Amino acid sequence: MTSQSDVRAAVEAGGRDFSAAIARGDAAAVAAVYTSAAQVFPPNQDIVTGRAAIQQFYQGLIRAGVKGVPLTTREVEAQGDTAYEVGTYRVTGDGNKVLDSGKYVVVWKREDGKWKMHRDIWNSNLPPPKPQ
Amino acid sequence: MTSQSDVRAAVEAGGRDFSAAIARGDAAAVAAVYTSAAQVFPPNQDIVTGRAAIQQFYQGLIRAGVKGVPLTTREVEAQGDTAYEVGTYRVTGDGNKVLDSGKYVVVWKREDGKWKMHRDIWNSNLPPPKPQ
Numbered sequence: 220m221t222s223q224s225d226v227r228a229a230v231e232a233g234g235r236d237f238s239a240a241i242a243r244g245d246a247a248a249v250a251a252v253y254t255s256a257a258q259v260f261p262p263n264q265d266i267v268t269g270r271a272a273i274q275q276f277y278q279g280l281i282r283a284g285v286k287g288v289p290l291t292t293r294e295v296e297a298q299g300d301t302a303y304e305v306g307t308y309r310v311t312g313d314g315n316k317v318l319d320s321g322k323y324v325v326v327w328k329r330e331d332g333k334w335k336m337h338r339d340i341w342n343s344n345l346p347p348p349k350p351q
Numbered sequence: 352m353t354s355q356s357d358v359r360a361a362v363e364a365g366g367r368d369f370s371a372a373i374a375r376g377d378a379a380a381v382a383a384v385y386t387s388a389a390q391v392f393p394p395n396q397d398i399v400t401g402r403a404a405i406q407q408f409y410q411g412l413i414r415a416g417v418k419g420v421p422l423t424t425r426e427v428e429a430q431g432d433t434a435y436e437v438g439t440y441r442v443t444g445d446g447n448k449v450l451d452s453g454k455y456v457v458v459w460k461r462e463d464g465k466w467k468m469h470r471d472i473w474n475s476n477l478p479p480p481k482p483q
Binding site: 341 | 390392393394396428430431435437455458470474475476479
């Protein structure tokens with residue numbers, strides 16, 4: 220039996236792995252934090268399915284100048300090998316400039332004994348860019 | 352024991368209740384589809400916590416001209432009294448005009464024997480409005 224606090228610790232550690240991989244520009248290591256059948260739901264585009272596509276998505280963010288995505292876990296609740304997390308994020312660029320901040324919900328799954336992100340969706344707290 | 356397909360049917364029925372309540376402009380009935388401690392995570396604003404605030408949020412959408420939010424369930428997976436759903440939505444206005452379309456993840460909880468939305472987050476598939 221794994222306790223709720225064990226799962227929370229594993230989820231927070233997974234989030235730190237994610238953020239560290241972004242910070243060193245390693246999209247493959249970012250994708251490795253996801254399950255093999257993971258889906259990512261980025262704002263303003265279609266669903267991204269599977270690790271290869273997820274790696275490509277994060278490669279694009281890194282290429283576009285994203286230098287950091289620090290995460291703050293607010294809630295984790297586990298049932299068996301599935302857990303959901305609620306948290307807040309920031310996206311930073313050069314000189315630690317905050318490019319975006321918002322909230323996310325991630326469904327985590329234990330795959331091969333390790334907790335990984337399985338469904339990952341977020342959106343911004345910032346006002347939308349003003350239309351022309 | 353409730354089967355996965357029973358939970359999926361309950362989740363889809365809950366989604367239909369949600370959409371029907373929006374369509375008749377009844378924000379209280381929309382809020383009643385959520386658990387008492389629910390959180391809603393709308394794009395471009397802060398987290399909305401609790402049924403009273405959720406009712407106010409949907410009242411605002413209805414007042415702003417939202418006439419329908421049809422949902423399409425793509426995936427439901429239950430563990431005990433918790434389930435997650437992945438789906439797609441449209442937001443329609445007058446004359447069935449599509450104002451937005453995108454995807455969502457909802458964590459459902461069985462509360463007082465009924466499946467209700469507990470954590471609800473979505474984002475648009477449409478490109479962001481162009482900045483000036």
